[in-house]
Amino acid sequence: MLQAVMSSHTVESISARIERLPVTRQLSTIRLVIGAATFFDAYTVLAIAFAMPVLVREWKLSPTEVGMILSFGYIGQLLGAVAFGWLAERIGRLRVLWLTITLFVTMDIACLFATGAVSMIICRFIQGIGTGGEVPVASAYVNEMVGAQKRGRFFLLYEVIFPIGLMFAGMVGYFLVPAYGWKAMFLVGLVPAVLMIPLRLLMPESPRWLASRGRLEEADTIVAAFEASAEARGAVLAEPRLAPQLSKSRSEWRELFRGIYRGRTLMLWALWFCVYMVINGMITWMPTLYREVFKLPLQTSLAYGFITSACGVVASIVCALLIDRVGRRRWYASAFALAVFPLGALALSGADTVMHVLVLVSLAYAIVQTIAFSLYLYSAELYPTRLRAFGTGCGSAWLRLGSSAGPLVVGYFSAGFGIGMVFAVFACVLALGAAVTMLFAVETAGKPLETLSP
Secondary structure, eight states: OHHHHTOSOOHHHHHHHHHTOOOOHHHHHHHHHHHHHHHHHHHHHHHHHHHHHHHHHHTTOOHHHHHHHHHHHHHHHHHHHHHHHHHHHHHOHHHHHHHHHHHHHHHHHHHTTOOSHHHHHHHHHHHHHHHHHHHHHHHHHHHTTSOHHHHHHHHHHHHTHHHHHHHHHHHHHHHHHHHHOTHHHHHHTTGGGGGHHHHHHHOOOOHHHHHHTTOHHHHHHHHHHHHHHHHHTTOOOOOOOOOOOOSOOSOOGGGGGSHHHHHHHHHHHHHHHHHHHHHHHHHHHHHHHHHHTSOOOHHHHHHHHHHHHHHHHHHHHHHHHHHHHHOHHHHHHHHHHHHHHHHHHHHHHTSOSHHHHHHHHHHHHHHHHHHHHHHHHHHHHTSOTTTHHHHHHHHHHHHHHHHHHHHHHHHHHHHHTOHHHHHHHHHHHHHHHHHHHHHHOOOOTTOOHHHHOO
16 A cells, blocks of 8 residues: 555655654664664774773883874774765665774774884774774664654664763773783774674665665665564554655765855864864873873773763763754753863863862763764754765764864873863863854754755
């Protein structure tokens, strides 16, 4: 009956049929498998932070070398986000996800054989290309699988796996690094290799992407399977409502800077940079700072890093459950503004005691993490299917620029002016993010993707 209603296969009909689907077991499986890959992507990103307190002494690293090891991974992520985002628009979401996972797992093995700063910088740079490409493409893929009314919660309950992966890195660091050394961090990171088989066997290609490339029969087959799954579980599907006719089916990078997308692109780039300069500047350096500045034992330094990551997970879950109700724009503006206060307090006090630093850094990190983990959702909502992976990848490239700048800022200011000045700089960056959000952000909650981005 459904096929009779939608007998004409068009881009618009495929999108309309997806919009009215409930969250079925198959969609939940997709979220789980992609989430597992993203989990270990997050783990890989942060593994070096918990290996670093050991490497600093074992390799006798200078603050500059530490900053370069941390930052070059993010520079690689910048290249991967743009290159793989572009490639995903042309060869498909799943093929690119396969490539990115293969790359960052291979380089995880290579990190085990690093013997000094130079070899680790090279390995982390190449590994960053893979990790940088995985998340924006996965985000576009998951976003395209669900309708507007369920998109925020469905997507963010997938995306919350990223901060959980960061927290898991802290747990591994706390329990394994003191006993087995820094290489334990990278051995655990090899687990994603086993995810490649279910990724290929269980995942269909994005029907929205297939339709946008003119492969309408393939898209229809996938959506029909979703519909059959929903009906088999007793769901009554509403009549599809066609969105307005889409004017384009092919992407062109210049469109990011034309019409309504120009303002969106520049606004997103600013948000990505501000959030990740602060959040990764804090989370990657804190275990080392606890040990080198406050002279804490290794296990205590790693435990404090884990506590901060855990606070981010709790805040992310709260955000996932509430952001559809509050709205993206209001949530971001409030979070940016609130996080200024704990960082400002640290700047004014000079970050003089370790407990003072732990409590206020964890609070600021938790608040800003709610923006960081949901920006992939927001970015994907602001571009059409033909630009979604590429636009999200270009936006998250500024994540990488901010992430690479953060550790360098920490290294420079902590060495020359003390860590209190580091927190003052971070507070100013968050204040800028709040201003950009209030002036230029677009509300997207509850609106179909095709309506938001024609």
